[in-house]
Amino acid sequence: MTDRTEGAAAVRADGLSVRRGAKAVLQGVRVEVPAGRVCALIGPNGAGKSTFLEAAAGLLRPHRGTIRLLGEDPGSHAGRARMAFVAQDKPLYGRLTVAETLAMGRDLNPGWRPELAERMLDERIPRNVRVGSLSGGQRTRVALALALGKAADVLLLDEPLADLDPLSRHHVTAVLMADAAERGTSILMSSHVLAELEGVADEVLVLDGGLVRMSGPVDDVLADHRLLTGPAPEPAPGKRGVADVPGLVEARTRGRQATLLVRGDGTAPGGPWQSEEPSLENVLMSYLRSPQAPPWSSRPADGTASTAGTAGRTGAAA
Numbered sequence: 146m147t148d149r150t151e152g153a154a155a156v157r158a159d160g161l162s163v164r165r166g167a168k169a170v171l172q173g174v175r176v177e178v179p180a181g182r183v184c185a186l187i188g189p190n191g192a193g194k195s196t197f198l199e200a201a202a203g204l205l206r207p208h209r210g211t212i213r214l215l216g217e218d219p220g221s222h223a224g225r226a227r228m229a230f231v232a233q234d235k236p237l238y239g240r241l242t243v244a245e246t247l248a249m250g251r252d253l254n255p256g257w258r259p260e261l262a263e264r265m266l267d268e269r270i271p272r273n274v275r276v277g278s279l280s281g282g283q284r285t286r287v288a289l290a291l292a293l294g295k296a297a298d299v300l301l302l303d304e305p306l307a308d309l310d311p312l313s314r315h316h317v318t319a320v321l322m323a324d325a326a327e328r329g330t331s332i333l334m335s336s337h338v339l340a341e342l343e344g345v346a347d348e349v350l351v352l353d354g355g356l357v358r359m360s361g362p363v364d365d366v367l368a369d370h371r372l373l374t375g376p377a378p379e380p381a382p383g384k385r386g387v388a389d390v391p392g393l394v395e396a397r398t399r400g401r402q403a404t405l406l407v408r409g410d411g412t413a414p415g416g417p418w419q420s421e422e423p424s425l426e427n428v429l430m431s432y433l434r435s436p437q438a439p440p441w442s443s444r445p446a447d448g449t450a451s452t453a454g455t456a457g458r459t460g461a462a463a
């Protein structure tokens with residue numbers, strides 16, 4: 146690591162706007178993903194996740210603002226050398242065998258580490274078959290092996306788990322976490338598999354409509370939210386309802402039972418309420434279902450409107 150980039154964020158976007166054709170996809174994104182962490186990039190279809198990853202990989206240039214990868218311009222030689230990117234469609238040369246693909250990785254990357262690449266594969270992926278004849282999930286494993294073998298400082302992975310069976314997902318996440326722990330690799334990976342991010346991601350970045358909805362450490366996200374479950378208060382004129390709860394992100398009612406996700410300590414009228422720490426999936430689902438809830442960030446420098454612990458009235462969804 147050079148002095149210039151020592152201590153730099155894995156990815157830092159400052160007022161980042163990216164267009165695709167005439168469409169403004171990312172709109173002034175300001176966010177910092179710390180180095181040495183596994184960050185889950187979440188958001189609905191069309192949110193701008195792939196666009197953000199492609200900008201971080203130097204494949205799309207900003208229309209406005211900047212994006213830096215470990216302090217480097219991702220389009221520069223230094224930026225490209227420190228990063229490996231696996232695109233959503235996992236492009237590979239179908240006519241090469243798996244062994245030839247790995248040999249190509251070795252020839253193209255001076256720091257190639259064959260033992261790291263091998264961790265992504267197993268005996269069910271024969272080395273002598275053409276990549277074009279592998280299943281989608283097997284091709285994903287080969288694309289991830291190429292990325293891991295490069296021994297890059299930052300891995301940018303676009304839906305690496307999407308077409309993997311449950312065992313392969315488990316294997317791939319274990320290999321990625323081991324790489325992060327052993328080499329301090331920074332990993333930014335998009336995913337729709339929210340339940341499987343728990344225990345894997347230590348940071349979360351949520352995009353929606355090209356804007357940041359949430360960013361920060363998972364521990365802070367969980368510590369700053371509560372899940373309240375109890376009898377829904379009877380609506381009555383002049384009486385506080387669940388929609389008035391301070392810091393409310395989302396209220397859902399089923400029959401007489403209400404479940405509220407609130408920021409901060411979150412007290413609600415009526416009750417008794419059972420208060421518990423939500424799962425990461427609880428929190429992410431509530432934010433994705435409640436576009437009116439203000440963004441959340443533990444880092445005031447990030448491009449969200451409020452910070453952890455600042456519970457305010459945020460609206461309700463039944």
Ligand SMILES: Nc1ncnc2c1ncn2[C@@H]1O[C@H](COP(=O)(O)OP(=O)(O)OP(=O)(O)O)[C@@H](O)[C@H]1O
Binds near residue numbers: 166188191195
């Ligand atoms: N090659 C392209 N040309 C023009 N517009 C594009 C192109 N690729 C994506 N877009 C548009 O950019 C927006 C963001 O797309 P992007 O692929 O970044 O979203 P995403 O969050 O990765 O979605 P998904 O979860 O479906 O993969 C969408 O509205 C999409 O229509």
